[in-house]
Amino acid sequence: MMHRPESLTFPAGFLWGAATAGHQTEGNNVNSDYWQREYAPGTTVPEPSGDACDSYHRYREDMALLASTGLDTYRFSLEWSRIEPEPGVMSRAAIDHYRRMVEACHDAGLTPMVTLNHFTVPRWMHADGWWRAPRAAEHFARFTEAVLPVVREGVPWVCTINEPNIIACGAGAEEGGANLVAHGLARPSRQVSDGLVRAHHLSREVLSAEGIRSGWSVATQAIHAEPGCEELARAYSYPLEEFFLEASRGDDFVGVQAYTRTFVGPDGALPPRDGVETTLTGWEYFPAALEIGVRNAWKVTGHVPVIVTENGIATADDDRRIDYTAEALTHLHEAIVDGVDVRGYLHWSALDNYEWGRYAPTFGLIAVDRTTFARTVKPSARWLGEVARANSLSFELAGGSA
C-alpha cells in the first residue's frame, strides 16, 4: 500500500476561492446576445436567465458569505453589454459599479480576479459579426481600455476571455457541416478561434502597458484515446485545446478549467460509458481531469504559471461535491509536487446559478432560493473554506475519500 501523508500542503500564497460570471448571476442582462437568444422566436434555450441570482444588487452579500467560509479570492466577470450598450458608448455608471465590486472584494478580505468576457457580448457586437467580425479584436481592445479604471488597482490577475475554445465550438456548431461531430462539442470554428486569439492578444497589449497581469482560461477536456485511436484523439484535441494553450505562451498565467474527461473513438468523441457515475450535466464524474488539464497546460504553454480558474461538479448531493473536490485537489497537489507552478484554485461556482439555459444543474457552494434570492451556505463551502484557512488538505477533512 502507498504511504499516505496526513495532509497535503499547498504553496505559500496559494489563492483559494470561487468563481461566477455576470450573465449567470447578475440578472436582467437584457442587452446581451444571450438574453436576445433566450427570447428569440423558436429559441432552443429551455429556460431564460431572468433575475438570475440578483447578484447585480447582492454582490456584497455573496462576497461576505464567501469570505466567512475562509475563502480568500473571488473571480467574477464584467458584463460588456452593460458597460458598452452601443458601439463606443461607455456607461460610466456601469464602470463605477464594477469598480465598487472590486472595492467590495477588498472590504470583504477577498482578492478579486476579474474576467473581462465570460461568453456574452452586447447585442450590437453580435449583430456586427460577433467574433467573426474583422473588427472584433479592436472592439474588444476598446472595451479593455474602457474598463482599465476597474482593474488598474487592486486586481492582481485579469482573465481576458473565458473559455475561448468553448466559444469557438459554439461557432462551429452554428456553421454546421463537417463541424458537427457525433457526440459532444462541435469542431471549433477556425475563423472564430483566430478572431479570439487576436482579441486576447490585443487586450493583453492594453493591460500589459498598464502593468496588469493577464491571461485567459481554457476549458480542458482530459482527452483519452480508445485503443488504436491515439492519432484521432490528437487530431480531435489540437484545435480544441492545444491551439488555445499555444496562444497563451508568454502570458502572465493560464487559467485551467476542468470538469470531466472525453474519450475519442474511431468516430470521434464518445458519450460517457455505460454504468459510469454522471453528474447533473450528464458528464462523467472524473476528478482526475484537473491534474490532466493542468499538466497539459503547463507543458503546452512552455511553463506559464497556472491558476485553476474553474473546477467543480453539478450535483444535488453536497457530500459528493466534497468528495469530488477533495479528489481533484489531491490530483492537483501531485502536479504541484512535480514542479508545476500552480498559483491558486477557484471553485466553480460560488453560487447555484444560471447554467446556460437551465437552473437545474447546481454547481454552487452556496444555494440560492429562486424566489426570494436567499442564500444558504452549503457544507461544501465551509469545508473548502477550512482547506483554504489551513492551506492544506487533510485526510480527516477529506472524509477519507481522497
Ligand code: BGC
Ligand atoms: C463555464 C461556466 C459554466 C461551467 C459549467 C464553464 O464551461 O465557464 O460558465 O457554467 O463551465 O458548465
